[in-house]
Amino acid sequence: MAYCTLQELIERYSERMLIDISDRGDAPTGTIDGDLITRAIADADALIDGYLAARYRLPLASVPHLVRDLSLRVSIYYAHAHVAEEKIKRDYEEALATLKRIAQGLIKLDIDGVEPPGSGAAEVRVGECERPMTVKSMKGFI
Secondary structure, eight states: OOOOOOOHHHHHHHHHHHHHHHSSSOOOOOSHHHHHHHHHHHHHHHHHHHTTTTTTTOOOSOOOHHHHHHHHHHHHHHHOOOOOHHHHHHHHHHHHHHHHHHTTTSOOOTTTTSSSSOOOOOOOOOOOOOOOOTTTTTTTTO
């Protein structure tokens, strides 16, 4: 399941921008290259999954708004063939920083029942040799 769609990219960044960055043929067609945008979305989602896997069971049961926003930011950055505009580059860098904070557990997604189960260990066990108290071992203390 993709975290964002072509239509959402159009709504956020405009059809004109998507045509400008994706219509790369020798003879421009004036249309959005759907395959290129689909590949950019898939690559962005794979990156996001890489970060989310540290804290959440994948695939996500539902797509939180934050994850959709991150997917849009990373997808548009990946769709650029050359240097992206400063705003898009900054959005991409902020998205990566947010993904790192999610992976570290500093940001928690509001998704029910998707966190991976813990190890179950709630205590620390230390293995020490038994030291019986004998006259010989207590020499000097008695």
